[in-house]
Amino acid sequence: MRRAVIAFTAFLGGLVFLLVGPAHADPADCQGLKGTLTFQGQPVNGARIAVSTEGGQPVETVTSNAQGAWDVQVEDPGRYRVTLDPASLPQNTEIRGGNNVRTPTVYEGNCSSVLFALQAKGAAGQQQGDEAGGSSSFWTQAAQLTFEGLNLGLIIALAALGLSLIYGTTGLTNFAHGELVTLGAILAYAFNVGFGLHLIPAAVCAVILAGILGYGQDRFFWGQLRRRGTGTVAMMIISIGVALFLRYMYLILFSPQTESYAQYTAQPGIEIGPISAAPKNLVAMGIELLVLVIVGIALLRTRTGKAARAVADNPALAASSGINVDGVIRIIWTVGAAIAALAGIMLGLSQNLKYTMGQDILLLIFAGVTLGGLGTAFGALVGSLVVGLFIQVSTLWVPPELKSVGALAVLIIVLLVRPQGILGRRERIG
Amino acid sequence: MDWITIFSTTIKSAVGVETVLYALAAIGINIHFGYTGLLNFGQAAFMAVAGYGLAVTVTVMGLPFWVGIVIGLVAAAILALLMGIPTLHLRADYLAIVTIAVAEIIRLVFRSVAFKDIFGGSDGQRGFSGGFQALNPFPEGDYGFNLGPIPIFFPHWQLWVMVVGWLLIALCCFIVFLLMKSPWGRVLKAIREDEDAVRSLGKNVFSYKMQSLVLGGVIGCLGGFVYGLAYGSVQPDVFGTETTFFLYTMVILGGAARVFGPVIGAMLFWVLLVLLNGTLSEAVAAGVITFIDTSQAGALRYVFVGLGLILLLVFRPQGIFGDKREIAIDAR
Numbered sequence: 001m002r003r004a005v006i007a008f009t010a011f012l013g014g015l016v017f018l019l020v021g022p023a024h025a026d027p028a029d030c031q032g033l034k035g036t037l038t039f040q041g042q043p044v045n046g047a048r049i050a051v052s053t054e055g056g057q058p059v060e061t062v063t064s065n066a067q068g069a070w071d072v073q074v075e076d077p078g079r080y081r082v083t084l085d086p087a088s089l090p091q092n093t094e095i096r097g098g099n100n101v102r103t104p105t106v107y108e109g110n111c112s113s114v115l116f117a118l119q120a121k122g123a124a125g126q127q128q129g130d131e132a133g134g135s136s137s138f139w140t141q142a143a144q145l146t147f148e149g150l151n152l153g154l155i156i157a158l159a160a161l162g163l164s165l166i167y168g169t170t171g172l173t174n175f176a177h178g179e180l181v182t183l184g185a186i187l188a189y190a191f192n193v194g195f196g197l198h199l200i201p202a203a204v205c206a207v208i209l210a211g212i213l214g215y216g217q218d219r220f221f222w223g224q225l226r227r228r229g230t231g232t233v234a235m236m237i238i239s240i241g242v243a244l245f246l247r248y249m250y251l252i253l254f255s256p257q258t259e260s261y262a263q264y265t266a267q268p269g270i271e272i273g274p275i276s277a278a279p280k281n282l283v284a285m286g287i288e289l290l291v292l293v294i295v296g297i298a299l300l301r302t303r304t305g306k307a308a309r310a311v312a313d314n315p316a317l318a319a320s321s322g323i324n325v326d327g328v329i330r331i332i333w334t335v336g337a338a339i340a341a342l343a344g345i346m347l348g349l350s351q352n353l354k355y356t357m358g359q360d361i362l363l364l365i366f367a368g369v370t371l372g373g374l375g376t377a378f379g380a381l382v383g384s385l386v387v388g389l390f391i392q393v394s395t396l397w398v399p400p401e402l403k404s405v406g407a408l409a410v411l412i413i414v415l416l417v418r419p420q421g422i423l424g425r426r427e428r429i430g
Numbered sequence: 431m432d433w434i435t436i437f438s439t440t441i442k443s444a445v446g447v448e449t450v451l452y453a454l455a456a457i458g459i460n461i462h463f464g465y466t467g468l469l470n471f472g473q474a475a476f477m478a479v480a481g482y483g484l485a486v487t488v489t490v491m492g493l494p495f496w497v498g499i500v501i502g503l504v505a506a507a508i509l510a511l512l513m514g515i516p517t518l519h520l521r522a523d524y525l526a527i528v529t530i531a532v533a534e535i536i537r538l539v540f541r542s543v544a545f546k547d548i549f550g551g552s553d554g555q556r557g558f559s560g561g562f563q564a565l566n567p568f569p570e571g572d573y574g575f576n577l578g579p580i581p582i583f584f585p586h587w588q589l590w591v592m593v594v595g596w597l598l599i600a601l602c603c604f605i606v607f608l609l610m611k612s613p614w615g616r617v618l619k620a621i622r623e624d625e626d627a628v629r630s631l632g633k634n635v636f637s638y639k640m641q642s643l644v645l646g647g648v649i650g651c652l653g654g655f656v657y658g659l660a661y662g663s664v665q666p667d668v669f670g671t672e673t674t675f676f677l678y679t680m681v682i683l684g685g686a687a688r689v690f691g692p693v694i695g696a697m698l699f700w701v702l703l704v705l706l707n708g709t710l711s712e713a714v715a716a717g718v719i720t721f722i723d724t725s726q727a728g729a730l731r732y733v734f735v736g737l738g739l740i741l742l743l744v745f746r747p748q749g750i751f752g753d754k755r756e757i758a759i760d761a762r
Contacts, residue, residue: 248730
C-alpha cells in the first residue's frame, strides 16, 4: 500500500513538471483594467471600451480582440470609469441590466477585472420583451437552445460514459471524475499554449496522456485499494480527497483565471435553418458522436467490451469464467479517463478553461448517469442527453442562472418515481 | 518570519468561531454518517437554510432575532423531511448524489438574481446580528491573556459568540451521548451495520433514518446560525459542497461514531489549517519559499486537506478515537 501512495505521489509529481512551465507563461506585471467580453460562450470581437479617470480625463480607448479580451494599463492606482459603447456590440446583443458604465478601482500592481455581462436583445428578465416577434422567434430560440442542449448533452455524455463504466465495474462513485475532465482541458492547454502545438495535435496528445494517467491511476492507486478490500463508501470519500487534491493542484499550477485555447476561439456562427452555430461546435459534436458510437460498438461487439459488461454485471462470476477482471478494469479506466479528457477539451472549446470547470459539470454528469441508471453504459448516454437538453431548453422559461436547478430537480423527481433510472434495472438500487 | 502571530492565530483557531460552527455541523454529520451510516453530502444546505432563515426574517421581514432562530430551526427540519422522502429508500451512493444535488439547488437559488430582493444574490444578507449582540453580557473590550510572549485575545462580540457556541456544543454532545446509549441509538447503529436485519426485527427503518436525518440536520443548522451571528452576514458560496467535504474530513479525523470525535476533529482541522496557512504565507512573504506566491500558498493548504483525507481513509479510517468496526465505510 505504501508503494501505491508513493507511486500516486510520483504520478502527480510528473503532472506538476508537465504543467509548471506553461502555467506561468504570462506572469506579466499588470496594473490596470482588463476584461473579457463573451456572448453565449463565444468571445465578442471589436467592442469599443473607453477608460477615463474618475474626473473624466480620457485614458485610452481600446477594442476587444479575437478572444474577446481587452486591457488598459494605467499609471496611477485609483478609481476609473469604464464605458462600453453599446453601438460597437454585435447587432443581436445588449448589456445585461442596460448600464454600460463601470467604476472599478485599480490597486497598486494589480489588474482589476471589469465585468460586462452580455445577453441576447430582449432576453428574459427585460421589460421590453419581443411581443412583435411572437411565436416564430420563440421557436427559433427553441431550436437554437435545442442545438446548444445537444452540444452540452454530448459533452456530458462523454464524461458520464466513463464514470458509469468505472462505477459499473468497480463500484466506485468517483467524485474525482470532474477533475479528469479538467485534466484533459488543462493538458490540451499546456500542449497548445505552452508548447505551441496546434490545438488538434495538442488535443490528441492530451487525450493519449490522460489515458495513460488514467491507467496509472488505476494501476497504482485504485487497483491497490481494491486489493486491500477497501469498502465502496471509503473509496467514495477517498475520491473526494483526490478531487480536492487535484482541483487545488490545478489552481496552483494552472491559474485562477479563465483561459482559452490559441485556436478556434472566435468563430463567426453560420446559419443553418433557424439556428446559428460556430463550425467548431459542429465538428466537436461530430467527433463526440463518433467517439460515443465507437465506444458503444466496442462494448457490444468486441471481446473486451463483452468482458467489461460481464464484469459490470457480476465481477465474481466473470472472474470464475476466466475473464481477467483487473485487466478489464484497467482498460475501462484508461478509456474512461481518455474520453473524460476529450469531454474536457470540448468543454474548453465551447466555453472557457477554468480550474473548477470539472467540478462545475460534475453534478450534471452525476445527474446524467443517475437518470440513465447507475452502472448502465447506454443509460448514461440517454440520461446525459436528457440533462443537456433540459438545461438549455429550460432557459426559455427559467432564468439562465437557475438552469442547473431545473436539471437537478428533475433528477430528484425521477428518483422518486423510478429510482433505477431510465434504463436501469430494479435490483441495482439495493 | 513572524512566529508570534502564527502561534497566536493558531492557538486562537483551536477555540475560535470557525471551529465552533464547523464542530456543530460535524456533530450533525456524525449522527448521519457515524451512527446511522447515512451518507449525507448536503450538510451545507442545513447550515444555509438556518443562516438565511435568520437573516431573511430579521432583515427582510423585520421580525425580532429569536423569531429568526425559530424559523431557521423549522426550515432545517422541513429541509430534512424533504430531502429524506425521495432518498432514504435508496442505497448509499444514490443518497450521496441526491443530497449533494439538493445542497447545490439551495445554494443556486440563494445566489440567484431572480430572488435578489429576498436572499441578496451572491453578496448575501447582512445586518441581522444586532439582536444577538444586544444580549451580550460582556462589556466592550478585548478579553484574553498572554501565553508567554503570545497574546491570545478575543474582542467582546466574538467572545460572546464563542461562549454561546461552546455551550451549544456541550449540550449537543450531551444529547448525542444520551441518545446513543438509549435503545433508540442502538437501533440507529444496527441500521448502520445491517439494515435488513433491523427491518426483519420489525423496526421501521425509514422512520428511524428520517429521525436521524432531522436530528443531525437541526444540530448541523446551529452551525449556520453561528456563522451568521459571528460574521454578521451570510453569503451563498460559503455553503458550497466543499464545506460539507471539510466536515467529513473533520468527522473522520476525530473519529466517526464517537461523541467527541467531530469536536476534536474540527479543532485539529482548523489548528492544522491555520498553522499551515500562517507558516506558508509568512514563508512566502519572507522569501523562504520562492516557487509559489501568496495566493498559491492559500490553495496549497487545501491540497494538503485532500491529501490528508486520502491518507486518513487509507491508513486510519477510524480517525483518532474511532473504532474500526464501528464505521460504515464498507460496501452495502
